[in-house]
Amino acid sequence: MGLDFGSTASKGVVLKDGKEIVCTAIITSGTGTSGPERVKEKLLKESNLLESDMEAVVVTGYGRMTYQGAKKQISELSCHAKGVHFLVPDVGTVIDIGGQDIKALLLDKNGNLSNFVMNDKCAAGTGRFLDVMAGVLETEVSMLGEISMMSKAPVNISSTCTVFAESEVISHLSAGVNKEDIIAGIHISVAGRVAALAKRVGIKDKVVMVGGVAKNIGVVKAMEDALGKNIEVPKLAQLTGALGAALFAFEALNK
Amino acid sequence: MGLDFGSTASKGVVLKDGKEIVCTAIITSGTGTSGPERVKEKLLKESNLLESDMEAVVVTGYGRMTYQGAKKQISELSCHAKGVHFLVPDVGTVIDIGGQDIKALLLDKNGNLSNFVMNDKCAAGTGRFLDVMAGVLETEVSMLGEISMMSKAPVNISSTCTVFAESEVISHLSAGVNKEDIIAGIHISVAGRVAALAKRVGIKDKVVMVGGVAKNIGVVKAMEDALGKNIEVPKLAQLTGALGAALFAFEALNK
Ligand code: SF4
Numbered sequence: 001m002g003l004d005f006g007s008t009a010s011k012g013v014v015l016k017d018g019k020e021i022v023c024t025a026i027i028t029s030g031t032g033t034s035g036p037e038r039v040k041e042k043l044l045k046e047s048n049l050l051e052s053d054m055e056a057v058v059v060t061g062y063g064r065m066t067y068q069g070a071k072k073q074i075s076e077l078s079c080h081a082k083g084v085h086f087l088v089p090d091v092g093t094v095i096d097i098g099g100q101d102i103k104a105l106l107l108d109k110n111g112n113l114s115n116f117v118m119n120d121k122c123a124a125g126t127g128r129f130l131d132v133m134a135g136v137l138e139t140e141v142s143m144l145g146e147i148s149m150m151s152k153a154p155v156n157i158s159s160t161c162t163v164f165a166e167s168e169v170i171s172h173l174s175a176g177v178n179k180e181d182i183i184a185g186i187h188i189s190v191a192g193r194v195a196a197l198a199k200r201v202g203i204k205d206k207v208v209m210v211g212g213v214a215k216n217i218g219v220v221k222a223m224e225d226a227l228g229k230n231i232e233v234p235k236l237a238q239l240t241g242a243l244g245a246a247l248f249a250f251e252a253l254n255k
Numbered sequence: 256m257g258l259d260f261g262s263t264a265s266k267g268v269v270l271k272d273g274k275e276i277v278c279t280a281i282i283t284s285g286t287g288t289s290g291p292e293r294v295k296e297k298l299l300k301e302s303n304l305l306e307s308d309m310e311a312v313v314v315t316g317y318g319r320m321t322y323q324g325a326k327k328q329i330s331e332l333s334c335h336a337k338g339v340h341f342l343v344p345d346v347g348t349v350i351d352i353g354g355q356d357i358k359a360l361l362l363d364k365n366g367n368l369s370n371f372v373m374n375d376k377c378a379a380g381t382g383r384f385l386d387v388m389a390g391v392l393e394t395e396v397s398m399l400g401e402i403s404m405m406s407k408a409p410v411n412i413s414s415t416c417t418v419f420a421e422s423e424v425i426s427h428l429s430a431g432v433n434k435e436d437i438i439a440g441i442h443i444s445v446a447g448r449v450a451a452l453a454k455r456v457g458i459k460d461k462v463v464m465v466g467g468v469a470k471n472i473g474v475v476k477a478m479e480d481a482l483g484k485n486i487e488v489p490k491l492a493q494l495t496g497a498l499g500a501a502l503f504a505f506e507a508l509n510k
Contacts, residue, residue: 100419122377123418132418162418163378163387164355 002246005063010035018250023047031063056249079244085111087234092204097213099127104198125193148218151184191222257501260318265290273505278302286318311504334499340366342489347459352468354382359453380448403473406439446477
């Protein structure tokens with residue numbers, strides 16, 4: 001079993017023989033809440049297994065140190081790398097846009113982390129940036145991707161800073177610009193910011209996007225334009241940390 | 256006459272013989288509005304002078320290029336340096352916190368600019384940061400300084416980013432922390448950010464603070480703590496750009 005206790009969600013994967021994903025679960029409350037316990041219960045219930053059936057548990061994420069009963073705690077970055085490599089064996093660069101940070105990982109052929117860059121000090125380009133903009137636009141953040149696909153003339157957002165960009169969005173709104181064009185401009189702004197960070201770590205085929213923001217098709221398309229490359233978003237994009245933890249658990253048993 | 260057309264205010268100074276400040280005016284609307292015309296009219300009216308009495312007009316600030324009829328346009332930084340040096344002849348470092356940017360200037364003995372650093376890309380530490388926090392705290396931004404003086408135990412704000420710091424302030428509020436302690440923590444956060452920038456240009460006695468945020472006594476005190484130095488805030492702190500422009504106008508006549 002691999003568990004990933006983040007700041008806003010708890011995720012888990014049950015893996016059989018280091019190969020087969022038996023069950024996955026996501027609870028949208030993170031460390032410091034009941035999320036960690038609930039995700040474990042959910043996994044056991046849905047897989048019809050007992051805690052004693054788990055041969056090894058590895059835990060990752062921001063809340064990994066508060067959890068008792070794991071065989072190992074392993075850093076998020078290593079788990080993400082391993083999880084993504086399992087899903088997309090020929091991955092080179094992983095771009096992970098979370099709610100409050102951006103990470104770019106460079107992987108070697110075996111899926112080991114060879115370099116990474118991270119921004120967790122500035123909200124620009126993160127999920128939080130999109131939350132702020134969705135608030136101003138009075139739109140659900142989950143709708144942004146779809147709406148932006150209708151844009152024919154994305155606006156230019158010149159400020160990177162969330163606060164200054166918010167003012168620009170308000171000006172565009174009061175000038176009567178279409179929401180789809182504003183949202184498309186917002187996605188281009190996020191992509192510019194994230195692409196700059198990713199280029200610092202290196203862009204190596206295949207490029208894979210994970211993290212909550214990878215569900216936003218508008219950001220993914222804007223990232224493809226910014227990098228001039230196709231980007232793959234695995235179906236289990238939110239679960240790569242927990243999956244990597246489960247793979248480490250399997251490895252730990254076999255050492 | 257020196258005029259300073261900023262993004263949020265228009266300011267002017269009438270100077271006699273390069274020495275005597277005859278009249279000053281501030282209109283709280285900037286370039287692109289009627290502010291520039293109004294500040295000029297106000298200066299002439301209050302000084303009982305005619306436009307033809309002005310021997311030379313120099314204009315500075317963001318809107319300087321849109322103004323017709325000036326002898327010269329001179330950059331803000333040079334005008335600020337000159338204006339501050341006129342008010343505080345032994346100034347070394349000038350720290351200017353505006354509504355949307357932070358500047359730190361290093362001056363030589365003659366009041367000429369020898370180096371500067373500027374941040375206009377990030378709202379952290381600027382007047383805008385304080386505006387956002389005042390909004391969350393439902394407090395007038397002009398009251399922040401005074402309220403913070405009552406604090407006995409300032410909170411720690413760990414994020415520099417405006418967006419993340421705003422979340423911290425909201426948490427403190429919902430945990431029932433006193434407003435004065437939260438505001439004092441906000442001022443310490445601004446001071447930390449600004450002091451780091453100022454150190455990059457160099458801290459040389461005397462240290463002078465100008466710009467809108469210099470009116471906030473809480474930020475000034477927190478800056479003194481952060482730098483371990485006394486800071487002087489000239490009475491005409493908002494007018495140093497216009498004053499410098501007027502000094503340049505006088506110089507231009509005498510060359
Ligand atoms: S640029 Fe804006 S979003 Fe980034 S740290 Fe500064 S205030 Fe925060």
